[in-house]
Structures are given as structure tokens and as C-alpha cells.
Amino acid sequence: MVKPVIAPSILSADFSNLGCECHKMFKLRADWVHIDVMDGHFVPNLTMGPPIISSLRKAVPRGQKDGQTTHFFDCHMMVANPEQWVPEVAKAGGDQYTFHYEATKDPVKLVKLIKSHGLKAACAIKPGTSVEVLYPLADKLDMALVMTVEPGFGGQKFMADMMPKVEALRAKFPNLDIQVDGGLGKETIGVAADAGANVIVAGSSVFGAEDPGEVIQFLRDTVQDSLKKKGLLDE
Numbered sequence: 319m320v321k322p323v324i325a326p327s328i329l330s331a332d333f334s335n336l337g338c339e340c341h342k343m344f345k346l347r348a349d350w351v352h353i354d355v356m357d358g359h360f361v362p363n364l365t366m367g368p369p370i371i372s373s374l375r376k377a378v379p380r381g382q383k384d385g386q387t388t389h390f391f392d393c394h395m396m397v398a399n400p401e402q403w404v405p406e407v408a409k410a411g412g413d414q415y416t417f418h419y420e421a422t423k424d425p426v427k428l429v430k431l432i433k434s435h436g437l438k439a440a441c442a443i444k445p446g447t448s449v450e451v452l453y454p455l456a457d458k459l460d461m462a463l464v465m466t467v468e469p470g471f472g473g474q475k476f477m478a479d480m481m482p483k484v485e486a487l488r489a490k491f492p493n494l495d496i497q498v499d500g501g502l503g504k505e506t507i508g509v510a511a512d513a514g515a516n517v518i519v520a521g522s523s524v525f526g527a528e529d530p531g532e533v534i535q536f537l538r539d540t541v542q543d544s545l546k547k548k549g550l551l552d553e
Contacts, residue, residue, distance in 0.1 A: 319492070319493060319550060319551065319552035320492075320493060320494070320495055320496075320516045320545065320550055320551075320552055321516065321545075321551070321552045322349075322516055322518075322537075322538045322541035322542045322545065323349045323350060323495065323497075323516060323517040323518070324347075324348050324349050324350075324518050324520065324534050324537050324538050324541075325348065325349060325350035325351060325352040325392050325497075325517060325518065325519050325520075326343045326348050326351055326352065326519075326520055326521065326524045326525065326530075326534070327351075327352040327353075327354060327499070327519050327520065327521035327524075328340065328343075328351055328352065328353060328354075329352075329354040329365060329521050330473075330521035330522045330524070330525040330526065331525050332525075336370070336373075336374060336377075337373075337374060337377030337378060339525075340374060340377070340378045340389075341377075341378060342530075343524075343530070343534075344378070344389055346530055346531035346534050347531065347534060347535070347538075348524075348534055349390065350390040350391070350392040350413075350414075350517075351378075351389075351390070351391060351392065352392045352394060352499070352519045352521075353366065353371060353374075353391055353392065353393045353394065353412070354366070354394050354396065355367055355371075355393060355394065355395050355396060355397060355403070355407075356396045356397070356469075356470065357396070357397040357398055359397070359398035360396050360397050360398040360418065360420075360421050360469075361396045361469050361470035362470055363470045363471055367403075367406075368403065368406040368407055368409070368410040369410070371391065371393065371407060371410035371411060371412055372409070372410035372411060374391070374411070375391065375410060375411025376411075380411070380413075388413075390413045390414070391411060391412045391413045391414070392413065392414045392416070392519075393407050393412040393413075393414060393415055393416065394416045394442065394463070394499070394519075395407070395415060395416060395417050395418070396418060396469050396470065397417075397418075397421065398421055399421070400415075400417035400418065400421050400422055400428060401422065401428055401431060404428075404431050404432055404435055404437070405435060407437065408435035408436060408437050412437060413437065413438060414437060414438040414439075414440055414460065414461065415432045415437045415438070415439060415440065416440035416441065416442050416461070416463055416497075417432070417439075417440075417441060417442065418441075418442045418443070418444065418469070419441050419442065419443050419447060419451050419452070419455075420443070420444055420447060425441060425455055426455065426458065429441075429455065429458050429459065438460040438461070439458070439459055439460055440459055440460055440461035440462065440463055440495075440497070441455055441459055441461075441462055441463065442462075442463035442464075442465060442469075442499075443462075443463070443464060443465060443483070444465050444468065444469060445465055445466075445467070445468060445477055445480055449464070449482075449483035449486050449487060452487065453490065456487070456490070456491045456494055457491075459494070460495060461494070461495035461496070461497055461517060462487055462491075462494060462495070462496055462497070463496075463497040463498075463499055463517075464480055464483045464484050464487070464496065464497070464498055464499075464515070465480070465498075465499055465500055466478075466480045466498050466499060466500040466501055466502070466510070467499070467500025467501055468500075469500075473521070473522050474500055474501055475501050476500060476501025476502060476503075476506040476509075477500070477501070478506070478509055480498075481509055481510065481512075481513040482513075484496055484498065484510065484513035484514050484515050485513045485514055487514070488513070488514025488515075488550075489514075492550055495516060495517050496514060496515050496516055496517060497515065497516075497517035497518070497519060498510045498515040498517070498518060498519065499519035500519070502518050502519060502520045502523060502537070503520060503522075503523030503524075503533070504523065504533065504536055504537075507536070507537050507540045507541070508540060511540050511541045511543075511544035511545075512544055514544075514548070514550075515541070516541055516545060516550075518537050518541060520533070520534075520537060
């Protein structure tokens with residue numbers, strides 16, 4: 319049983335005003351913010367790293383007075399040496415560390431390292447990687463990420479042919495958080511939700527919308543309805 323989780327990607331936010339942009343997303347009832355860390359090696363783009371995560375954590379603390387707001391930082395590490403950055407991201411205030419299967423020689427050891435630093439552990443696969451590599455890891459992971467674009471840049475077109483991977487994961491692991499990332503918006507959420515994805519990363523479709531809150535709610539409602547029909551909704 320799983321819940322809908324909507325995670326706007328701040329790769330599409332106003333970089334001159336990231337703290338306010340994160341606060342805005344949480345006020346609009348986003349569950350997480352998705353932070354894309356790129357090193358220019360694993361992917362050809364450079365974005366942000368632990369110093370920015372640390373600054374954001376100071377601007378967006380984990381809890382508020384009611385103790386209810388977690389302000390969850392979902393850190394997607396598109397880096398060539400993911401082991402190197404685990405302590406830094408933990409220290410900076412990340413909550414979940416998503417590494418790429420393609421970037422490590424020992425994913426099981428890396429998962430243990432991530433969890434030893436108090437972070438949730440997730441593993442991502444690129445479009446060209448078989449979903450079967452996740453099967454031996456799934457019971458050790460907090461989340462699996464199926465990329466629906468080639469990692470490295472925002473604003474790409476959603477790859478619907480990745481949905482059989484999501485379907486296969488959901489059939490085998492009904493209680494696993496399954497994230498999709500790339501090209502998600504109102505036009506594509508139905509396909510992803512029907513396949514069984516429950517954690518939705520959305521960048522330009524949220525930050526570029528006239529009413530970002532309405533888009534977030536639409537994404538959540540679509541995922542919730544699909545999970546309920548499948549008998550997978552954690553209520």
C-alpha cells in the first residue's frame with residue numbers, strides 16, 4: 319500500500335529565489351521538493367550541490383511549530399561517484415538520496431552507506447537500463463526511480479515506452495514507492511498513474527503553470543484515483 323507523493327523539481331524554479339520557491343511549493347501542498355544534483359560527468363549538465371542543499375535547509379527547516387510539516391528534500395544524485403557525496407548530502411540536510419544504478423559497482427553497499435547516514439535510500443535507472451536490475455535491490459530500497467527522459471536536462475518529452483518498467487515493478491513490489499521523473503504533467507500523468515507510479519516528479523509543468531497549486535492537486539488526484547482502483551491506496 320502506497321500514497322500519492324508529488325515532488326516538484328526545483329530544476330525548473332527561479333534559481334535566484336530558491337528558498338521562496340520551495341516554500342511556495344510546500345504551501346501549495348507539494349509533498350516533497352525534488353533536488354537535481356548533476357556533476358557534469360555522469361550527465362553533461364551542471365546544476366547544484368551540497369552547499370545549495372545546505373542553504374535551502376536553513377531557509378526551509380524540516381519542521382514547523384505544529385510538528386507536522388516535514389519539508390522533505392528528495393535528492394536525485396546524477397553523479398559519477400555517488401558514494402563520495404553521501405556524507406555531504408546528509409550533513410547538508412537531505413532526506414532521501416537517489417543514486418543511479420549505472421554509477422556504482424556495488425549498489426547494496428551504497429544503500430547501506432546511505433542508510434547509515436540517516437537518509438532514505440533510492441535507486442534510479444536510465445531509459446536504457448533494464449528494470450530487472452532493481453529486483454534484487456527492491457526490498458532494501460525506500461524508493462525506485464524509473465527515468466522517463468534521459469537524465470541531465472529539464473523540459474524533455476515524456477517517454478511512454480518506459481511504463482512497462484513501472485508496471486513490472488508495481489506487480490512485483492506493491493508496497494514500494496515508485497517514482498517517475500521527466501515530462502510529467504497533466505497530459506502524461508494518466509499513463510504514469512495507470513502503470514502504478516505513485517511518486518511524481520514534475521518540473522516545468524508545475525513551475526511554468528499559471529496555477530501551480532491546481533496542477534499539483536490534479537497530479538495527486540489522478541494518482542490517488544488510480545491507486546484506489548488497484549487496491550493499492552494507503553488510506
